[in-house]
Amino acid sequence: MVRLCLVVRHSASYKYISGPDHSQHFISFYSKNSIAVYKNGFPMEYRSWFYCIEGCGETYPLNEIIYRCRACGGLLDVAHDMDSLRVRGAAGWMRLFDERYRRTEYPYGSSVWGKKEWVCPAVDDQHVVSIYEGGSNLFWAERLGEELGLGDLWVKQCGNNHTGSFKDLGMTVLVSMVNQMIEEGQDIRGIACASTGDTSASLAAYCASAGIPAIVFLPRDKVSVTQLIQPISHGALTLSLDTDFDGCMEIVQQVAESEGIYLANSMNSLRLEGQKTIGIEICQQFDWEVPDLIIIPGGNLGNVSALGKGFLMMEELGLIDKRPRIVCAQAARANPLYQSYLKGFDEYEPIHAESTVASAIQIGNPVSYKRAVRVLKAFDGKVEQATEDEIANASARGDLTGLYNCPHTGVALAALFKMVEQGEIRSTDRVIIISTANGLKFTDFKVGYHEDRLDGVNVRHGQSPLELPARYDDVVRAIDRVLS
């Protein structure tokens, strides 16, 4: 018979508490901040594995180098042993996560690793590569909310992570897993990706912290030192290949297979395990209350999938008993999900994504389309789209109220404005906008807006310096004019 033991050790004395099955339980505090669940005298193991999302039944260990199902070619997701997780109890999880949150015990102070048992229990603490990701501010958008008639509007500042975007939440999981695999003796010589943006920046920083080589493969016309300054600064080996993106991806796959290079591309679902903590953290920051509506920008659709996954996990383990509505916002110039949504998700066609200021979500054939649709269907979901004009103006309008976010936040804000106009949001609703990157990464976009140089954008909130002679009267008159 399995005897589950949880002991509360306080001041060197043990305390028995009653567990969910009314048997005696025994929790041991390894340290101030980690509670171990014992089973038959041994610490509970929380198991996770890859499984094929097409339902063909294939599973693989997380430390296997594999990106697609061997049987049917489907994508892989990470599954967790929910039975073991259920033992602790919802209140126990909430308390554990709260105790660890932003605290001093490495790596549990990270808001991703503070939820380690739900994210990636397979990695030993000493192999975790963490840069204190998560725990970002939920900006209370008081003034913007007032303008919209919303009293409870917040913007989640995922750009307040080490490399300036939400990518850190996932990259810590992937790089930690690879670090463990290397320590276990696997011959992995480096980690590669083919990205010009946030992904390569995040990968390069985590690899540099861990001392694992990072390799960025890109088509030649996508490479400039300015564009890639983050991975370049972190010492990533940046390969500028004389081909287009497809040609580039072909070489990446070949090299990965034969040369012991691990791929950190959008098919690798380890990162989604870290990214799913966004939703858990949001609830945590509201003392475990569920918001009414979350609007998240979407390109490759990994993030909206992860957002849903986090909520489903909380629901399954009893931490919450209702779901937020989830709205995915796309750029009109890169809107395959939106077009499918208009057909009730009954049809889907990849498109050729056009150039958009929301560069990180300029994707015509999102890898996580199926995952995203499943989430949207489960969360009373909706998809909105925004034109270049709407994106840029929404972004600027947000900045005037204290925000300083990326254009992708502008996409989400534009969706918010539409929903408000269409009367789809109650004034008392708690609304969260997910901001995916730091505005400091988008100086060109913001300067372009205020200098009225953006294509297709009719500037409505432009600001510019006021040139004046250095005379007291002129200055006072200008101030009076503006302040009245």
Added chain:
Amino acid sequence: MVRLCLVVRHSASYKYISGPDHSQHFISFYSKNSIAVYKNGFPMEYRSWFYCIEGCGETYPLNEIIYRCRACGGLLDVAHDMDSLRVRGAAGWMRLFDERYRRTEYPYGSSVWGKKEWVCPAVDDQHVVSIYEGGSNLFWAERLGEELGLGDLWVKQCGNNHTGSFKDLGMTVLVSMVNQMIEEGQDIRGIACASTGDTSASLAAYCASAGIPAIVFLPRDKVSVTQLIQPISHGALTLSLDTDFDGCMEIVQQVAESEGIYLANSMNSLRLEGQKTIGIEICQQFDWEVPDLIIIPGGNLGNVSALGKGFLMMEELGLIDKRPRIVCAQAARANPLYQSYLKGFDEYEPIHAESTVASAIQIGNPVSYKRAVRVLKAFDGKVEQATEDEIANASARGDLTGLYNCPHTGVALAALFKMVEQGEIRSTDRVIIISTANGLKFTDFKVGYHEDRLDGVNVRHGQSPLELPARYDDVVRAIDRVLS
């Protein structure tokens, strides 16, 4: 007779604890996270005020619009009633600060306002303008430390604040105080500064959040949309005056006096109260242990002054019983403090600061010189300097190990490297580098470095993309060459 009452109310019952003077004490929890100290039945008031640092005895309330002593023209600092603060006891303060840290009760989750009683108790909670400042990562510089033979090297990421620099720590205090003054009925029409850098960005963001007009005064040749994109985006009124910096300052002073504009310049010491929490937070992040050495870049010298102030306060209230060594690092091209240090601080001469990549500390006549010297003398202090070559190379070297910091961090890193070479740091010392701003604000500097375009810099850690034909063999050969 004064009866001090502190009651611990837990689960609706009151508990008496013994206080520092062994009388019965009574603490009442207003809420989960705030403990009020009662005196004769009324909540303890923590008083703070401005006083003249020249020792002439003048004092002023914090809600008075004043920047210099009326009697002698000296600078003003903020003083706190240490007797009232002493009542709680060191353990009580540590517990209070820890309970609030990054938690959900506004504004105490902010690491500045979580220490409100020490920072600015005069502001009512509902008038605080906070954007969750502080609580930034202490980056464990494991790899850089290994290179240097240091096992306990950390870099405090003050760039992980809302506007990308440490300025937010102080600006929240100033803007909150002004917000309170406006709510109290004072006729303040806006807040002004004359800065092209982090200060104007921070001021503009906090003002935008609060709905208070921000005004930035600058000489015409210092104004470009790119340089000022943060305040411009936040809607600050940016006045580009046809004069030089001195002429600009003259008009600022005039306008401030007559037009009800509050000055957020470097003479205003309210910001130092927020900035001093850096040191307190660092100790907090080490479970209240004091590091051995802190290296901080210095320009106007407010930050090093504030750093010292935080430690002195902790010492006076019994939280710590030793002091770190504090080293201030200057750019060689803007090194008035360093030159004075070489003369044992017996002489001081302002200089004309030359252009340096460490632009934020390009100051020839630092406002807080006297404050800084007092701190350095009290903290076994030292001043180091770094050339452009040393700054840029140190910065790049740090980035290769996962950091992504501003050139000012490069100044501090360069100072660290010198001290290591000179054998001034033990391998077991806990060393903290204060990074003052986010590297994302310094793309030009980093691109300039890796493209070898920086004046006076002999690039030693330059990285660049590798151009290759899109052929498998060429790619593999390149990878092998680099990874071996």
